[in-house]
Amino acid sequence: MLEIKNITKRYQKGSEAFTALDNVSLRIKKGDFMAVTGASGAGKSTLLNAIGGLIHPDSGEVLFNGKDIYKQKSKVTDEYRKNHIGFMFQQFHLMPYLTVLDNIRLACYEKHQLDSINNYLERCSLAGLKNKYPSELSVGEKQRTAFIRAIISTPAILLADEPTGNLDPVNSSILMVLVEDYHKNGGTVVLVSHDPLVAKYANRNITLEMGKILSS
Ligand SMILES: Nc1ncnc2c1ncn2[C@@H]1O[C@H](COP(=O)(O)OP(=O)(O)OP(=O)(O)O)[C@@H](O)[C@H]1O
Ligand SMILES: [Mg+2]
Numbered sequence: 001m002l003e004i005k006n007i008t009k010r011y012q013k014g015s016e017a018f019t020a021l022d023n024v025s026l027r028i029k030k031g032d033f034m035a036v037t038g039a040s041g042a043g044k045s046t047l048l049n050a051i052g053g054l055i056h057p058d059s060g061e062v063l064f065n066g067k068d069i070y071k072q073k074s075k076v077t078d079e080y081r082k083n084h085i086g087f088m089f090q091q092f093h094l095m096p097y098l099t100v101l102d103n104i105r106l107a108c109y110e111k112h113q114l115d116s117i118n119n120y121l122e123r124c125s126l127a128g129l130k131n132k133y134p135s136e137l138s139v140g141e142k143q144r145t146a147f148i149r150a151i152i153s154t155p156a157i158l159l160a161d162e163p164t165g166n167l168d169p170v171n172s173s174i175l176m177v178l179v180e181d182y183h184k185n186g187g188t189v190v191l192v193s194h195d196p197l198v199a200k201y202a203n204r205n206i207t208l209e210m211g212k213i214l215s216s
Pocket of ligand 1: 011012013020038039040041042043044045046047090
C-alpha cells in the first residue's frame with residue numbers, strides 16, 4: 001500500500017545542515033498498525049508528515065499503490081491527502097474560529113455523518129462541548145477533537161502524532177479503543193507515541209534514532 005524508499009530530509013539549523021530523516025525505507029501494508037517511537041528530535045513527526053504528503057523529502061520516494069505521491073501533479077497529491085489520509089497533528093491545528101463540531105465537519109463530505117460525529121463526541125466526552133471554540137477547551141479536549149476530525153471520514157490510513165500525549169489514562173484508553181475499532185474494520189494505522197502502553201496496541205513497532213530506523 002505504502003512504500004517509503006530511501007527518504008532523506010535535511011533542515012538548515014543556523015549555518016549547518018541537519019539531517020532529520022536519513023535514508024529511511026519502510027513498507028506499510030493495508031491493515032498494518034505501526035507504532036513509531038524514539039527520542040524527541042529523532043524525526044518521528046518529519047516521517048509522519050512525509051508519509052502524509054505534507055513534507056517533500058529532499059530525496060527518495062513515498063509510493064502509494066506504486067505511485068510516488070510527490071512526483072504527481074499537485075492535484076493528485078491533494079487527492080491523496082483528502083481521500084486516503086486522516087492526519088492527527090502533534091499540535092492539533094484546529095481552526096480557532098470554528099467550534100468543535102464545525103472543526104470536525106470540515107473533514108466530512110456527507111451530511112449523514114452527523115450521527116457518526118455525535119457518536120464519537122459522546123464516546124470522547126465532548127458532547128457537551130460541541131459548540132465551544134478551541135480557545136475554550138483544555139489541551140486534552142482539543143486533542144480528542146483533533147482525533148475525531150482525523151478519523152471521521154474513515155480514511156484508508158490514519159496518521160496520528162502522539163494522539164494520547166495530553167490525555168489521562170481513562171481518555172487515553174477510550175481513544176485507543178476507537179483506534180482499535182478503526183483498525184479492526186480494515187484501517188491502516190501509523191501512530192507516533194512515547195507511551196509504551198499505546199505502542200502495545202500495534203502489531204509492528206519501529207524506533208527512530210537521529211533520523212534512522214533502529215529496529216523494525
Ligand atoms: N522546519 C524545521 N526547520 C528546522 N529544523 C526542523 C524543522 N522541523 C523539524 N526540525 C528538526 O528536525 C528534527 C526532527 O524533528 P521532528 O519534529 O521530526 O522530531 P520528533 O521525533 O517528532 O520529536 P518530538 O518527540 O519532540 O515531537 C529536530 O531536531 C527538529 O529540530
Ligand atoms: Mg514530533
